[in-house]
Amino acid sequence: MSFATSRLALVKPSASAWISQAAKEAKAQGEDVIDLGLGEPDFDTPDHIKDAAHQAALRGETKYPPTNGTLEMRQTILNKLKRENNLDYALDEVIVSNGATQVLFNTLMATLEPGDEVLLSTPYFGRYKDIVLRLGGVPVPLAGAGFSLKPDQLSKAIKPKTRWLLLNQPSNPSGSVYSDAEIASLGAMLADHDRVRVLSDEIYEQILFDRRISHSFAALFPHLKDRTLTVKGVLEAYAMAGGRIGYGVGAKAFIAAMNKVQSQIRSGACSIAQAAALNGSQNDVCRFRAAFERLRNLVVARVADIPGLTLDPTGGAFYGLIGCDALIDSPSPDGTPLSSDADVIAYLLKAAGVAAVPGSTLDLPHFFRISTAMPEEVLNKALDGIAKAVADLKGLSP
Template sequence: MSYLATRLAAVRPSASMAASMAAKALRATGVDVIDLGLGEPDFPTPPHIAEAAHRAALAGETLYTPAAGTPALRQAVAEKFRRENGLDYGPDDIVVANGAKQIIFNALMATLNDGDEAILPAPYFVSYPEMVKLLGGVPVTPVCVANTGFRLTPDVLEPAITPRTKWLFLNMPGNPSGAVYSTAELRALGEVLARHPQVLVLSDEIYEHILFDGREFVSFGKACPELRDRMLIVNGVAKAYAMTGWRVGYAAGPAALLKAMTTVQSQSVTSVAGPMQAAALAALTGPQDCIATFRQAFQRRRDLVVAGVAKIPGLTLSPPEGAFYAYIGCAGLIGRTTPQGRRLGTDADVTDYLLTSAHVAAVPGAAYGLSPFFRISTATSDAILTEAIARIARAVAALSPAKAA
C-alpha cells in the first residue's frame, strides 16, 4: 500500500525542471549539452543588491520577520506599484513570499475548495495546473491559438466560466508565449468578468519589464480598476533584476485574501529570510538602469532566435512580444522520421530527438497545454543561442520526410 497522498497522483513534476535535469544527466556522461529548458536570466544579480543582503546579514537581520514581509519592503512594493503601474496600494495591501510561485500557491491554498475551477488559458505556465490540482481544484484550459497572438479573448473566456469558477489566471507577458495585452484587450476581458462576480483574477506580471519593440506594460489592475476587490496582482524581483535564486515575490490584493494568505504562510514557511528581503528592497529602491540593459539584451537574443528559426523548414515562430522564451511551432516535423528510424508523433518526441541528437534541451508544448510546439529559453548568451539554433537546424535537416497516409 502506498503511503503517498492520493492528491499527488494527478500532479506532474515541473516539465521545465525535468528537461533541465535530463540535460544535466546527459552532460554528466560527457556530452556537450545546451540547456534551454529553464527560464532564468544569465546575468549576475547587480552588485548593489547582493551587497544589501550582505550588510543586512552582518547587521543581524537574520531573525524571523513578519509573515507578510518587512514593513520597509512592503512600503517599497506599494511605492513600486504606484510609480510603475499607476496602482494605489498601501503597505497593508501587500504580502511578500518566497517567490511569485509561493504567492500563487498561498492564494490557491487560501481559496480553493474541492471541485472549484481555475481558468488557465493555454499555453500556460507549467506550474499553474499542477498547483490547482494539488489543492483540490480543477484546471479549465481554454486554448488561445497562435493566430490571436496566444491571447485570451472574450469569446474564449465567456464559455469557460461556470458556477464553479473561482479563478482566472492571466500571465503577461506570457510564459511560454510572450503574449502582451493592450488596455483595450484587458478591458474587454474585464467586461466579461463583470458579469461573473464569483470569479477572482490572478494577474501574474512577473515579466512586466521584459517587453520588446517599444511596447508599454499595462497592469490588469490599471486597466480594470473596478475589479480591484477580487484581483490579486502578482510580481517579484526574479526576472527583472536577475534574482531567480533569491526567492522573493510579492502581491497586492484585497484585505481578506491577503490575511488568509498570510495565515497560510505563517503556518508553513513562516516568512522570507531577512537578508533576501533586504536585497529585494535594494532592487526596488536602488538604481534601475539594469532593467533597460537586460531588456535590450533579451530583445537582441529574441531577434537572433526568430531569424534563425525562420530559416529552418518545418518550424514556425512569430516574434514574441515579451518575456524571454520562444514557443516554436513544430507541426511541420510531426510524422517525420529520425535517422534512427523513430517516427516523431508528438512534440515530446521532437524535444527528445533534439536532446539526444542535437544535444539541445527544450520543453514540449504539451506541458503548457498547447501542441505541437516546444519552448526554449532565450535568456542565455548570443553565442550559445547561435550554436543551439545551428544544432536544431542540422537535426531537422537530418529527418526523413513524413510518409503519405
C-alpha cells in the same frame, strides 16, 4: 504501499525541471548539452543589489522576518506600485513570499474549495495546473486564438463553479502580450461576473519589447480591484533567481488569508533578500530588457531559416514557443517516427545536444519551448545544432 495522496498523484513533475535534470545527466556522462529548458536570466545579480544584501547581513538583519514581509520591504513595494503601476494599496494589502509561485499557491490554497474551477489560458506556466490539482480544484484550459483569450470564449467558460481566471502577461511560455483593446474587452466582460476573481501574474512586466508599456490589470479596471490579486517579483527583471522574492497585492481579506497559509508552510521570505530586492538604481533592468529583446530578435531570425519550424515574434519575457507540427510523423535518421512533440524533444537532445520543454506538457501539443536567456554564442550554437538535426530529419540542407 503508497505514501502519496491520490490528489498528489494527479500532479506531474515540473517539465522544465525534469528536462533540466535530463540535460545534467547527459552532461555527467560526458555529452555536450545545452540546456534551453530552464528559464533563468544568465546575467549576474547587479552589484548594488549584492552590496545591499551584504550590508543587511552586517547590520544583523538575519533573524526571523515577519511572515508577511518586513515593514521596509512592504513599503518599498507600495512605493514601486504607485510609481510604476498607478496602484495604491495599504501595508496590510501586500504579502512577500518565497517567490511568485508561492504567492500563487497561497492565493489558491486560501480561496479554493474542492471542485472549484480555475480558468487557464493556454499555453500556460505548467505549475498553474499542478497547483490547482494539488488543492482539489479543477483546472479548465482555454485555447485562445494566437495565444490570447477572447471575451466570448471566456464568457462561455464561466460556470457556477468558476472561481478564478488566471492571466499571465507577458506569458510564460509564449511571450504573448494582450493589446490594450484585448485586455479591455476581457475586463468589461468580467464586470458582469462578480463571483469570478482575477489572478494577474505580472512577473515579467518589466521585460516588454517593441516599446510596449506595462499596464497592471488592477490599474486598468479599478472596479475589479477588490477581486483582483496581482502577482509580481524580482527574479526575472533583477536577475535574482536565488533571492526567491515574490509578492502579491490585493484586498485585505485576501492577504490575511494568504498570510495564514504562508505561516504554516514557509513562514517569511529571506530577510537579507528582502533588504536587497527593488533596491537602488533601475538602470540594470533597462539593460537586461534591451539584451533580452536582442536575443528575441536573434532567435526569431534564426528559426525563420529552419524549414519545418515556426516562431512568431514574442512581445515579452525570454522564451520562444516554437512550432514543430511539420516534423510530427517524420522518420528520424534511425527510422523511428517522431509521433509527438515529446519525441521531437528527445530527438533534439540526442541529435543536437539541446534540451527544451515539450509543448504537450503545457496543453499545447506540436510545440516546444526554449529559453532565450542565454549568451548569444550559446544560443547560436544551440540553433546551429537544431538546424542540423532538423535538416537530417527532413532531408533538407541547413
